[in-house]
Amino acid sequence: MNEFWIIFLLAIIFLIVYFIGSNKNKKLSIKYAKIIKEYMKPYSEFIGFHSFGYSGFRSLCRLKKESVFDKIEIAIALVDRENLMHYPLSFITKECDRFVCWGFLKNKIPSNIEIFQKIDKKNYEKIILEKKLKEIVIEEKELKESYVFLTDDVKFAEKILLKSDIKESLLNMKKFIKRLSLNQQESWIYLIAELKEESLQPLLNLILSFGKALS
Numbered sequence: 457m458n459e460f461w462i463i464f465l466l467a468i469i470f471l472i473v474y475f476i477g478s479n480k481n482k483k484l485s486i487k488y489a490k491i492i493k494e495y496m497k498p499y500s501e502f503i504g505f506h507s508f509g510y511s512g513f514r515s516l517c518r519l520k521k522e523s524v525f526d527k528i529e530i531a532i533a534l535v536d537r538e539n540l541m542h543y544p545l546s547f548i549t550k551e552c553d554r555f556v557c558w559g560f561l562k563n564k565i566p567s568n569i570e571i572f573q574k575i576d577k578k579n580y581e582k583i584i585l586e587k588k589l590k591e592i593v594i595e596e597k598e599l600k601e602s603y604v605f606l607t608d609d610v611k612f613a614e615k616i617l618l619k620s621d622i623k624e625s626l627l628n629m630k631k632f633i634k635r636l637s638l639n640q641q642e643s644w645i646y647l648i649a650e651l652k653e654e655s656l657q658p659l660l661n662l663i664l665s666f667g668k669a670l671s
Contacts, residue, residue, distance in 0.1 A: 469540065473539075473540045474538045474539075475538075476537075476538075477536070477537030477538035478510045478537070478538040481511070481512075481537050481538065482510060484534060485507070485510075485513055487653065488513075488532050488651075488656055489505055489513060489515070489532075491656050491657055492515050492517075492656070492660070496517045496528070499517070499520060499664070500517045500519050501519065501520050501521075503515065503516070503517050503518075510538055511536070512532040512533045513531075514529065514531050514532075515529070515531075516529055516530075517529075517530070523667070524562060524563070524667045524668070524671040525561055525667050526560045526561065526562050527560050528557065528558070528560070528663065529560070530556070531554075531556040532554075532651065533553065533554040533556065535551050535552065552650045552651070553650070553651040554651055555632075555648070555649045555650070555651040555655070555656065555659055556646075556648050557647045557648075557660075557663055558644050558645070558646055559644060559645040559646075559647075559667060560643065560644050561643045561644065561667065561670065563643070563670075564640065565638050565639065565640045565643055565644075565645075565670060566609065566612050566640070567607060567608050567609030567612045567613065567638070567640055568607060568608050568609075568637075568638060569607045569612075569616070569636075569637070569638040570583050570605070570606040570607070570635070570636075570637050570638075571603050571604070571605055571606075571626070571633070571635070571636040571637075572604055573602070573604070573634065574601070574602060574603060574604055583606060588608075589606035589608050590606065590607065591606055592605050592607055592613055593605075594614070594617055594618070596618070598630075599617070599623065599626060602626075602627070602630040603630070603633075616638075616666070619665075619669050621665045621668070622662075622666065622669055625665050626662070628658055629649065629658055629659060632649045632650045632651075632652070632655045632659065633647070633648075633649045633662075634648045635647070635648050636648075636666075638666070638670075645663055645667065647659065647663055
């Protein structure tokens with residue numbers, strides 16, 4: 457009899473967590489989609505969305521003819537709040553909502569640049585081996601303390617990274633940015649970051665600022 461009630465209570469807990477978590481993710485998806493639409497509307501000819509249920513959505517923004525971007529694609533990946541096991545495991549995995557963005561430029565990027573958090577040693581070793589880029593030191597104390605910068609063209613990288621709006625955006629988003637890449641071969645800007653309500657608009661602004669700097 458005791459086993460029955462234990463199983464019954466666990467089932468109730470799972471159901472409660474499922475409904476609360478899925479409702480939370482639904483509300484976040486709507487809120488994030490609204491922010492993207494409102495922020496990107498002045499720059500775009502078309503904005504579309506494709507939902508992936510409670511796990512997030514993707515958005516496509518086709519920019520206006522005068523923009524340096526052809527299109528910007530955004531993926532919002534939400535954690536499994538409807539899964540009870542997410543909560544104890546999140547303390548170990550440090551799982552968080554993710555913002556992933558690809559900004560496709562009309563013109564070729566002059567060189568490759570990689571930016572990621574200073575504590576991310578794994579990414580550093582991987583990129584150094586794969587892309588054969590060299591590390592540069594930016595003479596800006598806060599930037600130097602927060603990020604690692606890799607490139608194959610030091611002068612170009614310094615010119616871009618020391619622009620006031622780029623520098624300010626990078627500093628404001630230093631707690632959120634996981635990796636930011638300028639890929640010469642693909643002619644895109646790639647950004648992956650931790651997503652919170654207060655970080656979405658500044659992250660979109662960061663992508664647009666890099667596009668402006670490259671124009």
